[in-house]
Amino acid sequence: MVFNSLTFVVFFAIVLVLFTLPLAWATRKIILLVASYLFYAAWNPPFIILLWVSTVVDWWAANRIPLARTQARRRAWMATSVVANLGMLGWFKYGEFFLHNFQALAAGFGIQYQPPDFDIVLPVGISFYTFATMSYTLDVYLGRSQPTRSVLDFSLFVTFFPHLVAGPIMRPTELVPQFQEPRRPTLDQLRFGLALMTLGLFQKVVLADGFLAEPAELLFDGTKVPGALDAWIGTLAFSGQIFCDFAGYSTTAIGAALCLGFKMPDNFRFPYAAVGFSDFWRRWHITLSSWLRDYLYIPLGGNRHGESRTYFALMMTMLLGGLWHGANWTFVVWGGLHGVYLAVERWLRKAFGDYRPGPVTFVMLGLLTYALVNVTWVFFRAATFEKAWLVLKGMFGLNAAAEPILPAVHLTAVTAIVGGIVFTHWRMRTRTLESLVTATPAPVLATAWAAMAFAVIVEQGTGNAFIYFQF
Amino acid sequence: MASTEASTAAIAVQRRTASYERLTAADRPGVAQPVPERPVPVKPWGAMMLAVVVLVVLATAIWEWRMRSLELAAGDLRDGPSFWAEQRRRLDAGDVQVAIVGDSRILFDTDLDRFQALTGVRPVQLALPGTNGLPFLENVAADPDFKGLLVVGLADMSYFRREIGLMADALDRYEYESPAQRSSFVLHRALSRELAFLDENYRLSRLVQRLDRGARAGTAGPYDSPWKVATTGEDRQTALWRRLETDRYLNDHARHFWARGNQRPPVDDGLIAEILERSIKAVAQLRAHGGEIAYVRPPSAGFYVALEKRVIARERGWEPLLAATGAPGIHGSDDPVTRSLYLPEISHASRACSTVYTDAYVRSLVKVTRLRLLPGAPPPLTPADCAPTGDYIPM
Numbered sequence: 001m002v003f004n005s006l007t008f009v010v011f012f013a014i015v016l017v018l019f020t021l022p023l024a025w026a027t028r029k030i031i032l033l034v035a036s037y038l039f040y041a042a043w044n045p046p047f048i049i050l051l052w053v054s055t056v057v058d059w060w061a062a063n064r065i066p067l068a069r070t071q072a073r074r075r076a077w078m079a080t081s082v083v084a085n086l087g088m089l090g091w092f093k094y095g096e097f098f099l100h101n102f103q104a105l106a107a108g109f110g111i112q113y114q115p116p117d118f119d120i121v122l123p124v125g126i127s128f129y130t131f132a133t134m135s136y137t138l139d140v141y142l143g144r145s146q147p148t149r150s151v152l153d154f155s156l157f158v159t160f161f162p163h164l165v166a167g168p169i170m171r172p173t174e175l176v177p178q179f180q181e182p183r184r185p186t187l188d189q190l191r192f193g194l195a196l197m198t199l200g201l202f203q204k205v206v207l208a209d210g211f212l213a214e215p216a217e218l219l220f221d222g223t224k225v226p227g228a229l230d231a232w233i234g235t236l237a238f239s240g241q242i243f244c245d246f247a248g249y250s251t252t253a254i255g256a257a258l259c260l261g262f263k264m265p266d267n268f269r270f271p272y273a274a275v276g277f278s279d280f281w282r283r284w285h286i287t288l289s290s291w292l293r294d295y296l297y298i299p300l301g302g303n304r305h306g307e308s309r310t311y312f313a314l315m316m317t318m319l320l321g322g323l324w325h326g327a328n329w330t331f332v333v334w335g336g337l338h339g340v341y342l343a344v345e346r347w348l349r350k351a352f353g354d355y356r357p358g359p360v361t362f363v364m365l366g367l368l369t370y371a372l373v374n375v376t377w378v379f380f381r382a383a384t385f386e387k388a389w390l391v392l393k394g395m396f397g398l399n400a401a402a403e404p405i406l407p408a409v410h411l412t413a414v415t416a417i418v419g420g421i422v423f424t425h426w427r428m429r430t431r432t433l434e435s436l437v438t439a440t441p442a443p444v445l446a447t448a449w450a451a452m453a454f455a456v457i458v459e460q461g462t463g464n465a466f467i468y469f470q471f
Numbered sequence: 472m473a474s475t476e477a478s479t480a481a482i483a484v485q486r487r488t489a490s491y492e493r494l495t496a497a498d499r500p501g502v503a504q505p506v507p508e509r510p511v512p513v514k515p516w517g518a519m520m521l522a523v524v525v526l527v528v529l530a531t532a533i534w535e536w537r538m539r540s541l542e543l544a545a546g547d548l549r550d551g552p553s554f555w556a557e558q559r560r561r562l563d564a565g566d567v568q569v570a571i572v573g574d575s576r577i578l579f580d581t582d583l584d585r586f587q588a589l590t591g592v593r594p595v596q597l598a599l600p601g602t603n604g605l606p607f608l609e610n611v612a613a614d615p616d617f618k619g620l621l622v623v624g625l626a627d628m629s630y631f632r633r634e635i636g637l638m639a640d641a642l643d644r645y646e647y648e649s650p651a652q653r654s655s656f657v658l659h660r661a662l663s664r665e666l667a668f669l670d671e672n673y674r675l676s677r678l679v680q681r682l683d684r685g686a687r688a689g690t691a692g693p694y695d696s697p698w699k700v701a702t703t704g705e706d707r708q709t710a711l712w713r714r715l716e717t718d719r720y721l722n723d724h725a726r727h728f729w730a731r732g733n734q735r736p737p738v739d740d741g742l743i744a745e746i747l748e749r750s751i752k753a754v755a756q757l758r759a760h761g762g763e764i765a766y767v768r769p770p771s772a773g774f775y776v777a778l779e780k781r782v783i784a785r786e787r788g789w790e791p792l793l794a795a796t797g798a799p800g801i802h803g804s805d806d807p808v809t810r811s812l813y814l815p816e817i818s819h820a821s822r823a824c825s826t827v828y829t830d831a832y833v834r835s836l837v838k839v840t841r842l843r844l845l846p847g848a849p850p851p852l853t854p855a856d857c858a859p860t861g862d863y864i865p866m
Binding site: 001002005006007008010041042043044045139144145171173174175177178186187188189191192194206209210211214254258263264265266269281282283286287289290291293294298403404405406407408409410411413432434435437438442443445446447449450453454455457458459460 | 493495496497498499500501502503504505506507508509510511512513514515516517518519520522523526527530531534649650651654655658659662668669671674675676679680682683685686687688689690691692693
């Protein structure tokens with residue numbers, strides 16, 4: 001189920017009531033576990049089996065690692081987890097993609113190969129929970145943590161519904177300790193949690209779905225050739241949409257967890273105020289970028305084996321990070337572009353390491369970063385390279401037969417909303433949301449909270465899935 | 472006093488420390504990540520939440536009142552793929568005597584109560600707005616459980632095209648509906664019975680976007696999209712929204728939207744042949760497992776008549792369709808009653824005239840199908856029974 005649905009409202013209310021009953025801690029954890037399985041089954045019941053497979057494989061593998069007598073055996077158990085999880089991910093998410101590419105490759109050699117029509121259903125959230133369970137086994141293998149003794153705690157770590165289908169991708173050391181001690185939310189945690197959920201749903205339902213999705217669709221899914229204005233505004237609309245959609249989900253998830261007394265990590269830190277791309281990736285989808293850093297970039301050598309190896313590790317991490325987002329070469333190019341940006345930035349920092357920009361230059365560099373990020377969003381959103389090139393050409397005024405696409409109201413709304421987002425990110429780039437809440441008078445906060453809640457109610461979205469559900 | 476000083480001190484401490492960035496996983500490479508920090512800002516959360524609840528309830532009540540003043544109504548359940556799928560599943564249970572597929576004309580112009588009063592049978596309404604009835608004819612024809620009468624309502628321009636149209640996802644929802652989708656539909660329907668504002672067409676973003684009356688030339692803006700034209704009750708009993716009979720702006724908008732059809736070229740012979748072939752196959756399949764079919768073509772008026780004639784005239788579409796399939800057909804322009812009905816926006820009968828139209832076409836249906844009038848069926852209706860009165864918009 002999705003957070004922005006009536007079903008979730010009822011589900012969450014029931015879970016809150018049941019979880020706060022005066023029952024034993026183990027019983028309350030079982031309630032959470034059952035609720036989390038129901039949360040996932042509400043999408044498609046049989047796919048619970050995949051959650052169980054991931055849970056059983058990683059529980060077993062992680063418990064065998066400390067008992068292994070040789071490094072080879074330790075590595076074998078670690079590999080079992082990686083192969084099982086990436087195998088599931090590869091089959092469900094990339095099976096058809098690999099088949100179609102094999103077919104194209106064969107055709108390039110004059111071989112006509114018609115693959116069977118498998119029609120593989122992509123299980124929602126598979127990219128997220130496989131990464132979460134792999135991190136459990138990998139942390140045990142790398143000596144960063146010990147396996148948990150409680151299969152209940154581990155199962156709950158895998159399935160905890162606030163983060164199950166679209167993150168934040170939590171590490172076992174972040175969540176499992178929270179299951180080991182009985183806890184109940186304080187009244188203030190509940191209220192602040194509900195406020196966070198309101199903020200998250202406002203971002204998703206009102207901003208992303210209500211005002212930003214349509215202009216992005218008109219540009220990227222329409223047939224008209226865009227000029228500069230439409231190409232930029234439509235792309236900015238998508239940049240706003242994907243931020244509000246995904247950050248909205250994360251904020252709602254963090255709020256839901258807090259309502260239950262659990263703490264989840266930040267996943268976004270005002271990314272559209274990033275200055276440079278390494279800064280961007282410390283602010284955007286933090287849990288994914290740090291996962292890729294810890295389990296891919298560093299094992300590939302990181303920056304410890306010379307410049308060439310560093311650039312290789314960087315590019316591989318970003319290319320695979322792009323592929324993680326979807327089974328399409330456009331996502332790989334998106335990741336590759338970010339890899340190129342990071343590599344160029346690294347080279348520039350080495351070449352001009354002593355340079356310190358003044359305040360105006362600092363802001364200009366930030367805006368340049370945002371503009372270049374928008375160039376990558378074109379590849380992320382476009383279904384084909386042809387469409388991506390058309391939009392990019394439009395952005396630089398190179399389409400001869402450009403036609404107006406976006407009506408005035410979309411131009412105005414996108415400018416206002418995205419402008420507001422970027423402005424807010426710059427005001428908040430060295431702050432936390434909690435610090436802003438602390439500094440804001442209570443009547444202002446209450447009014448803003450009420451306004452957002454009312455806007456969510458009267459926008460009454462149709463329960464559109466979050467963009468990142470498809471990853 | 473002591474607690475006030477303590478709160479003030481706590482807030483001061485929090486202000487000093489919380490303004491700095493909180494460390495995240497991005498700042499801790501290659502190590503086990505600790506349990507996250509999630510401090511709750513020191514605020515009067517209880518009072519704030521109470522204020523929020525009061526404000527939201529008040530604002531929502533005012534909004535509800537405002538939407539009712541715009542003639543939205545509680546009990547308008549709004550159509551959608553889940554609602555359609557629910558009705559479609561009734562055919563799976565078997566023993567459905569009459570089902571209706573088609574587009575918005577047969578959907579809005581059929582009064583299920585009148586149909587039942589005349590024949591004792593209440594049809595399952597499976598027509599969909601803005602949607603080609605042919606794929607749905609094919610879907611029902613392929614269902615061996617259906618052995619009843621299938622009424623296929625068609626507007627020529629809707630039936631003779633390749634695209635499915637607006638509600639293409641209805642069939643997908645019938646094939647698979649997740650438990651979450653089903654429960655959200657049930658909950659939404661329950662709320663819609665009590666609240667009027669739950670209308671997709673009157674969402675906040677839609678209302679803001681409709682302020683644009685075409686300010687940027689050359690673009691298809693909100694004025695060029697379909698707006699609310701119908702209300703839907705239980706078992707998908709749908710009718711033209713009453714406001715279209717009296718509100719000049721909404722009526723003009725509806726006619727503006729229908730006029731987009733002026734851009735459509737005449738249907739080519741190849742497409743006609745393709746549609747006929749699919750229809751022949753579906754009708755044969757339906758008959759093979761004991762079903763029966765009748766085509767019904769509701770009336771249109773004004774510029775729509777000439778538009779439809781230009782794009783797909785009766786002698787190119789409707790007549791060959793009946794000849795090829797051998798199915799009986801009831802055309803709206805053949806009956807003096809249905810020719811004279813009030814169609815407020817020239818495409819659909821008014822709510823009152825949908826009853827008269829249903830009365831007329833059912834009386835024709837019983838002459839060409841297994842359907843029969845009840846012995847004590849009410850007497851025939853005439854256009855005078857639904858003549859508009861008061862301040863209405865003429866055709």
